[in-house]
Amino acid sequence: MICAGFLSPVDRADLTALARDGSAAHRLARRANALVLLDSGWSCEKVAGALLLDDDTIRRWHGLFIANGLEGLTRFEAGGSACQMNGEQQENLKAWVAAALPRSTRQIGAWIEQEFGHVYAGRSGLIALLHRLGLEYHKPKVIPRKLDEEKQKTFIASYEKVLNSLPDDEAVLFADAVHPTHAARPAGCWAPSQETLAIEQTSGRQRINIHGAVDLETGQTRMIEVETVDAASTIRLLESIEAFYPMLVLIHVFLDNARYHHAKMVREWLAQPGRRIKLHFIPPYCPHLNPIERLWGVMHKHVTHNKSYPTCAQFADATLGFLREKVPRNWADICDSVTDNFRIVNPSDFRVVT
Structure with a gap:
């Protein structure tokens, strides 16, 4: 039949x-x-x-x-x-x-x-x-324009060395900034065939600035909302991290090469007596080597996809609430999407579409 x-x-x-x-x-x-x-x-x-x-x-x-x-x-x-x-x-x-x-x-x-x-x-x-005929529908991957394979290998080796020698009184975090816009993001979903779906769109012009860090071992996060992401917000974030780990001797923070991360005032703050943070810089043009970038993707999936917020304040509350509370609470479900299973991206492995 x-x-x-x-x-x-x-x-x-x-x-x-x-x-x-x-x-x-x-x-x-x-x-x-x-x-x-x-x-x-x-x-x-x-x-x-x-x-x-x-x-x-x-x-x-x-x-x-x-x-x-x-x-x-x-x-x-x-x-x-x-x-x-x-x-x-x-x-x-x-x-x-x-x-x-x-x-x-x-x-x-x-x-x-x-x-x-x-x-x-x-x-x-x-x-x-x-x-x-051996033809398939492909969606090109987006890769940075200036990738250095050797720098990626060196970074991964140094990161693994830190992890393998990490004592109980030290921790590793990854830090970055994100700027989510107050706008709904349509995403495909299953629904009754007779229904036509829509999302109420917002202005899409307001955004919030978040400077944050995540501990891949525990899922704990430090997320601060700032007017501007700069050297001052970097110091605020680092102070928040130190305060959250009062018993640790050393905290390794991995982050990208944004100019404000290298600012003189940040270096001066790190040089103060009693500072317990050591910065490690990810190679340029390598966002795939920073797991917190994947956390931002998880955030959008839960906060902005097919969801609309009447005001930017409500959007900010939902975003920060997810990053500060729901991520640590549900880390067992989220951790597989935010891993340090690093790979080396070599442009020669791709046919670059121009």
Whole structure:
């Protein structure tokens, strides 16, 4: 028995359009019609009766679609295909896609029609063809422009040395600043098909400035809201860290090379007698080596995705409440998303899209 609902929304739309298309070949339109009826809950026997066919034919059409998508449905008994390309054409297509990096199947289908005169009736068959040619839909990764592989290796080695020799009266934290904007961020979600979702947007012009640090061992955070992220806010953050760990002899703080982290007043503060903080600087252009960057992503997922706050003050309360309270409280669930499992990013491992 064939269960209803086996078609994706895209496939169902493609097949419905094909069944209604008066210019489509009659045999192809009839097969599309049969698949749509099966997806609606009709039995093979009922569909066969309506189309004056036998139920084995309907089952075979269903099998062709399940195995090869819409392209499989276009293969007829004589072995032909409504949109089949020969070997040379497929190699030309593969070479063009590799060179042009088209962003949609619509663009690919238009190129095939222009170059070879073949028309693909829907996305399913075209996607199946692209997969057979070893082509996939990619989203490029964003990498910094000036990456130094050796500096990354050196930093990871020095960080592991600190961890491996860390006594009980020392701790390691990662620090950074973030500037979330008071604006809702739409994110995909599952919902009833008949509903149209929307988010009430805010002005998107106000933002809050947070200078913070996280202890990956415990999930404890120090987060201060500031008017401006600068040398003064850096000192405030470091003072907050020292106050939070009164019994520790030394606190290692890893942070990036922002100019205010190297400011003279910060250096003077660190040189004062009794200071218990040692700064370690992450290599330039290497945000992937600072786990707190991943914490900011977790924050957006919980605070801004599909959520709207009437005022910036409410947005600030929700953001700081998540970072100060919910992160430490739920660290067992969050820690796998904010790890020091560092990797070396080498630009030569990528094809850089220009």
